[in-house]
């Protein structure tokens with residue numbers, strides 16, 4: 001039994017989402033269309049369009065939000081001398097969930113990847129460097145993932161920081177986090193440990 | 205850090221899908237909105253609306269398809285004397301994947317559930333009974349899941365079959381399938397075993 005064309009296309013689109021395999025995608029497609037009015041499918045489509053119409057990148061930290069400047073960047077109680085650089089908003093959420101960091105963030109939106117043709121330009125590194133040049137920044141915490149690409153991204157940023165702001169402290173999360181694992185899949189206790197045990201980056 | 209309102213609503217809608225937890229839902233929401241044009245979100249919304257516009261229930265077996273009568277029901281090589289009753293199209297797909305059954309299906313679209321207020325009327329049992337009354341049906345295979353609700357659903361159907369068609373054989377999948385597990389999460393080898401080892405239902 002093959003899925004009908006539109007069902008198959010929907011299942012294929014769902015299977016491209018992170019963490020959803022082909023069988024889960026089929027189940028979800030059936031679930032979304034199971035009631036006669038297809039209310040679930042219409043509702044999810046509406047939430048997607050609503051979010052797409054409102055969500056944008058914070059002009060300051062590049063995370064996803066619905067205003068020019070996100071709540072975290074607008075929060076006057078944040079420690080403005082610390083800037084934590086993460087790959088994704090999901091990584092940022094994990095660090096926030098660890099309650100071990102009160103500084104600010106910069107969200108890269110990915111990491112350097114020759115395979116996927118993502119270089120410093122695609123990741124908007126010029127904006128990041130402008131941000132790092134601001135005099136209030138006294139420490140940059142490199143919180144990219146401990147993968148080959150994450151390490152290369154951290155190394156690249158470390159070089160740029162050394163060039164533009166040789167005076168500031170440059171740290172990397174402590175290697176309490178298992179190697180080869182995405183940061184966003186790490187439990188908050190381990191993340192808290194890694195934040196508190198952060199150390200000076202090797203490139204300095 | 206809280207998610208912004210529209211992101212949170214999208215994550216909540218995603219978290220209601222089968223097999224997606226709250227953290228996965230957040231990750232998927234970020235993923236869908238990460239590129240500047242929100243192309244992924246628009247694409248998924250479009251696939252949902254396209255499918256919702258075309259997908260309907262087969263007039264004969266109630267599965268999800270895009271024509272009046274689905275491909276399986278239209279297939280002249282199918283054994284018309286056997287009718288396998290499943291809860292969902294996903295269950296049907298698992299049985300098809302086991303390559304151990306060449307008869308026809310009836311898809312309930314759920315199971316009896318007092319908790320969720322789903323009785324024989326909500327599941328359209330009158331249509332099922334009309335189907336069972338057709339003289340070509342010689343065997344009904346009850347393939348509802350081995351859960352309390354799935355067993356109750358099978359029992360209810362068994363009583364109806366006994367009343368309307370006391371002449372036909374009534375079988376239940378062999379209990380090779382682990383109890384308390386949804387049929388759709390079962391591996392195909394186990395399903396094949398259960399189909400081949402099916403036995404007469406206890407209610408006869």
Ligand SMILES: [Zn+2]
Pocket residue numbers: 058059060061062063069070071072073074
């Ligand atoms: Zn921000």
Ligand SMILES: [Zn+2]
Pocket residue numbers: 262263264265266267273274275276277278
């Ligand atoms: Zn059909």
